[in-house]
Amino acid sequence: MNSVDIAFDQISDIVGKDNFIQNEETLSFYSTDVFVSSKEKPLAVVRPNNSYELIKIVQACIANNVSLIVRGGGASYTGGYLPINSNTIIIDSQNLKKIEINEEDMYVTVEPGVTWLELYEALSPLGLRTPFWGPFSGRVATIAGSMSFHALSHGTNNAVSADSLSSLQVIIGTGEVIETGSQGANENSSRFFRHYGPDIGGLFLGDSGALGVKTRITLKLRKKPEGFAAISFGFPDFKNLFLAMRDI
Ligand SMILES: Cc1cc2nc3c(=O)[nH]c(=O)nc-3n(C[C@H](O)[C@H](O)[C@H](O)COP(=O)(O)OP(=O)(O)OC[C@H]3O[C@@H](n4cnc5c(N)ncnc54)[C@H](O)[C@@H]3O)c2cc1C
Numbered sequence: 001m002n003s004v005d006i007a008f009d010q011i012s013d014i015v016g017k018d019n020f021i022q023n024e025e026t027l028s029f030y031s032t033d034v035f036v037s038s039k040e041k042p043l044a045v046v047r048p049n050n051s052y053e054l055i056k057i058v059q060a061c062i063a064n065n066v067s068l069i070v071r072g073g074g075a076s077y078t079g080g081y082l083p084i085n086s087n088t089i090i091i092d093s094q095n096l097k098k099i100e101i102n103e104e105d106m107y108v109t110v111e112p113g114v115t116w117l118e119l120y121e122a123l124s125p126l127g128l129r130t131p132f133w134g135p136f137s138g139r140v141a142t143i144a145g146s147m148s149f150h151a152l153s154h155g156t157n158n159a160v161s162a163d164s165l166s167s168l169q170v171i172i173g174t175g176e177v178i179e180t181g182s183q184g185a186n187e188n189s190s191r192f193f194r195h196y197g198p199d200i201g202g203l204f205l206g207d208s209g210a211l212g213v214k215t216r217i218t219l220k221l222r223k224k225p226e227g228f229a230a231i232s233f234g235f236p237d238f239k240n241l242f243l244a245m246r247d248i
Helices: 003-015 024-029 051-063 115-124 144-150 180-183 238-247
Strands: 043-046 067-071 088-092 101-102 105-110 165-171 177-179 212-219
Touching: 003 043, 003 051, 003 165, 024 043, 043 067, 051 088, 051 212, 088 101, 088 144, 101 115, 105 115, 115 144, 115 212, 177 180
Parallel strands: 043 088, 067 088
Antiparallel strands: 101 105, 105 212, 165 177, 165 212
């Protein structure tokens, strides 16, 4: 058996045969994003059921020298999750949906497949929100995909996606699992704080997944505003528009 076959055996043992997909239609679909198509198709698409399986799959790929890419909601359009060589598997995070809310320390930890809409709906009944609460594609875009792409939009007047980070669990290219932030620095601490020693978390934001696979993301929480109002102005020219934006 060659190393790809060995990796495939190990991975299908981890996820089960139903979550190890090799039919042509699926492979073609996963070789396109919103705008771009890749010449290369993945060898397989794999759907782990929890973060533990995700870590084991990544380790199997590393051990057998198989390229891997993680796909979140698939809502990006710059080739970020498309295969560029013929030896690639795509890990689809769509089944990774765990959300753990800590109201006392005001943080929320999610598995990488949670979408912004799912997070918003889980937090809203508690009167909570993350400072950045999603791109316009947040109905399908995931927390992990957006943190890997420096997403902007809802809440950006307070914070871009990166500013909402508290800590990350990441599996890096050696197969080691690291935790950034307060719990990474002190295992007796909780995941409430990003800045505890050098900011290792920042390395993995906006990296398109190139520096590691995010297996768990912890974001800060804040109270959701009780009210919301919108207001609209018209401007005679750009100069006036920019002056008004500066003053706001
Ligand atoms: C209609 C529409 C509206 C949009 N609006 C906005 C907007 O308002 N603001 C904005 O910034 N963007 C916007 N986008 C672009 C895009 O949706 C965002 O960048 C979004 O954050 C991508 O998230 P995703 O889960 O779909 O990631 P994907 O497209 O699946 O992946 C994005 C990147 O993240 C990597 N990745 C995914 N999961 C992981 C992981 N677990 N570990 C490591 N790397 C990972 C992928 O490999 C890829 O490189 C929009 C797109 C569309 C189509």
